[in-house]
Amino acid sequence: MAKRAVLFVLLLAVLAATTAVAVMASQDDEPKRTVATGLMPVGEPQQIEYHYFDSEEEMVAWQATR
Numbered sequence: 001m002a003k004r005a006v007l008f009v010l011l012l013a014v015l016a017a018t019t020a021v022a023v024m025a026s027q028d029d030e031p032k033r034t035v036a037t038g039l040m041p042v043g044e045p046q047q048i049e050y051h052y053f054d055s056e057e058e059m060v061a062w063q064a065t066r
Helices: 002-026 056-064
Strands: 033-037 049-053
Touching: 049 056
Parallel strands: none
Antiparallel strands: 033 049
16 A cells, blocks of 8 residues: 555656646746737638747837837
């Protein structure tokens, strides 16, 4: 019985470690701001155009030109 408990605790530790590694790997230092444009009316095929910006000021300046 004690052997099963130890194995269960080890399994939980491995799952926690792999989850922590996956979460850290998925985080970006500076997330990009995204704006989707070119949406079509409902019922027609949609064309989505993505623009990536390094700063909020760059995104605002781009939006002002639209």
